[in-house]
Each structure stands twice: as C-alpha cells, then as structure tokens.
Amino acid sequence: MGLLDGKVAWITGAGTGIGRAGAIALAREGAHVMLSGRTRQTLDETARLAGDAGGSGTAALLDVADKHAVRRVADAILAAHGRIDILVNSAGINLRERTWGQVTPEGWDDIVRINLDGTFYCCHAVLPSMRARKDGVVINVSSWFGKYITGLAGPGYTASKFGVAALTETINVEDGINGIRACVICPGEAATPIMERRPVKPPPHELARMMQEEDLGRAILFVATLPARVCVNEIIISPTHNRFYVGGLEAAAPTPSS
Template sequence: MNILADSVVWITGGGSGIGAAGARALAEAGATVVVSGRRREELERVVGTIRETGGHAEAAVLDVTDEPAVRRTAAAILEAHGRIDTLVASAGLNLPNRSFQSLGPGDWARLVDVNLNGAMHAIQATLPSMRERRSGTIILISSWVGRHAVRLGGPGYNATKQALVALGHSLNMEECGNGLRACVIMPGEVETDFLTQRAAPPPPDELARLLRPDDLGRTIRFVAEMPPHVCVNEILISPTWNRNFLPPAPAAAAASV
C-alpha cells in the first residue's frame, strides 16, 4: 500500500506554484491535502482540480504571518482529521525592489515575516502533535539562494532562504530522537508567476528551459514517500540549463565593460 494513503498533509502557500504542485502530487499519492494561503479563489481552484481527479483536498484561507491564525488552522486540521503527517511550508515571497539601496525596513520585515517567521509559525503549530505520535515529516521550500546566494535574489530573500536551511537542520538535530524528520528543498529557477516579480523576468525561450512546478511536486512526493527510517536532509535541484552557471549573454557582458 502507498505510504501516503490515508495520511494528512498541510501545505502553506498551497494556492499556486510549487505549493499547488506539491498538493496535486501528494493527493495523487493518496493523501488528504489541506492547502492554505491568502487567496481563497486560488485555493479553491487547486482543491477543485484535485477533487476532479478523485483526490481529497480542502482549503483554509490563512496569512502565515498571523501566528494565532496559524495555530487555529493547525488545530482545526487536527480536530477534523486527528493528525498532520506531513507539513509542507511553501509560502514565500520576494520583492521587485530588493537591493540594499531600495529595501526599506518595512520590506525587510515583510520578507522575514513571510519567508522565515511564517514557516516557523507552522512548524511550532504542528510539532506537538507530531511529537506525541512520534511520526512526522516537515518539508521546507527554500531556494537555490539558500545554498548559493546570488545578487539577483537580494539580501532579504538570500538571508531568509538560507535561514530556512539552518532551520531544517536544527529540526533534525532536535527531533530525530522523536521520530520526526525535516527536508529543505532548494530549487533553482522555476517557471512560475514568482519570476514576474523580477525587474527583468526571463524571456519566453529561457522560461521554457527552467524547472516546472510539477518537477518540484514530484520532488516533494519523493521526500514524503520515503520510509520513516529515512531522512532526506536537503535537496539542491536546478534546471539542467542552469543560468547561474552560464556565462553572461554577449550584450550583458558588453554592457558591464
């Protein structure tokens, strides 16, 4: 029997992109998936897609920066289903103006609140029930910049995504004796609406060569389906055509001279 059959998954940031792809992949594997996020319309679209294919999914409108609301959402899932087997913390953002010169205190606080505090709120709301059952998987969606900071990411995004890596390893240090495990997934560029937040989004021919959300959905499922004695501590995944490794285009090189 599939290891995820009859399990319960909570995905923050589940209304679009990587979170939505993870929801589809885990529901296909037999899990009941609760997707949370700020936009009800997007959440309902994901839930509808899963239900149309015979899966089980629910929506919970939630802003992960609201810690009491995160605790209430976790409590509601536990009351309805009795357990949370897998938490996927996928909520995240970056800003169009992200350099030190343009990043104001409010922007910095917003990045930290969503990317780092939001994940921590969900973890803290979920851990007690996982410890009690001595079973649980926590998957944190970081970024390529979680391992290799790049100028394009900006200081706020770079810092918060690297902090998620430390958070995941800290979970494994403290909770492995309780039967819990954490994995930090660090994807390179993924063809999602997230890329439109850049001042200069990749052109269509380059977008077609990037990772796709479903690639990450399969990665999330791979981690969640590992038997309980296996911990995949981290995954660094990128497009084969990795723009971080390629030389700059001739026009860009000429402009930098």
C-alpha cells in the first residue's frame, strides 16, 4: 500500500528535471501521474520510469503558456479520473541571453509566459474542483532566485520566480479554509537540464556537489504526503556546499556589458 494510492497528480514540466523526479516519487507511492510537457519522447520516458517505480503515468503534450490548452488538459484529466488531488507546477525556463544588456522583449515574454503565466493557468484550472471537494495540494516550483536577487538569473527569471512565490501564498490566503494547501519550493542549485542554459555551464565536479533531481523529488513527495491538516507554505532548499555562500559563482555570472 502506497501513501498516495488512489490519488491523481498532475505534473507539468514532467519530461525532465525536477518535474520528472517528482512524478517518479509520487508514482512510487501509488499516485497515478498525469505528465505534461512539450516533448513527447521525454514524457514517454517519464511514464516508463513511473511504471518501473511501481506506479502508472499518462502523458499529455502541453505548452503551459497556452491557457486554452491548459484548460483542455485539465478538463480531460477531470473527465477521465474525476479529480486532481495534487498539482505540481514544475515547467520553467531561462535563457542564456538573460541580463538587461542581452534580453529582448520577446525573451522576457517567453520566460514570463511559461514560468508565471503557466503556473497561474494550471492553478486556475484545478482550484475549482479542489474547492468543491474541500481538498487538494498545489506545489509550485520557484527558485532560490525567487527569494534572493543575484546577478546570475536575469530580470525575467528573477521577476517570474518571485511572482510564483507570491502567487502560491495567495492560494493559502483564499483557499486554506477550503482544505487546499499550497507550497512553493525554492531550490538552490540542482543538477538539472536547466544548467545547460547557464551562460557558463558548471563543470562536472560542481554538478556532483549540487542537489540532484531525486532530492527535489523527495521534497515534493514530503509535501504531498503530509496530513490534510498540514500546510507547508514554503521550502527553501539548497546544496550543503552552497556556492551562493562560498563565492564560487563569479565565473558563472554574465557580465553586465555582455
């Protein structure tokens, strides 16, 4: 018997990284995971891994920046399963050309549409059904850069991830009385595919010291399996060897004039 037997979880950004790790962790505890992302091949691989973990997964292609597509996927899940118990918003991007001297209005739009608008669209799509059942968990993946401002993330990513953190708490303000719990997870450096988008990719020995995908999967599982009387509003989680503390990011940060 798993801790999440009979539960339905919807995970965005499920094809890779934190979303994939969360999907596998939830599936291992018995949840049926609905997997959304923009690449069929990676989603199918996550579904296979969820099955190998003892659970089950179904893939649905989705660009979370498309509010109409988000609604269609949410409605399809509700029609097929009658419920969405857990929503994990893990879809997110950043660009290499991210500083004020580099980013274009189009680049800004891409970041904000996926990171912030997409999170809103998915929450907006599931909250009515959770409200009707007086139960539900929303887990939004923000970032260390959604809590602390540095020169590494760029204005688009920073602003959007701060927005995700604020958006998450408004759910608790309005819908805690309806049994809905919302948690924002703010990870420090983790060895996920988003590192490929860094202006300077960290070397292998630094990636090995970072948090790994499965560490964040366990954090998602922790929040999802707590009793309904418990709301974890926020988790700030970082590697023990935190380069933001030890001054190891100078080489990784883009220069203002670049």
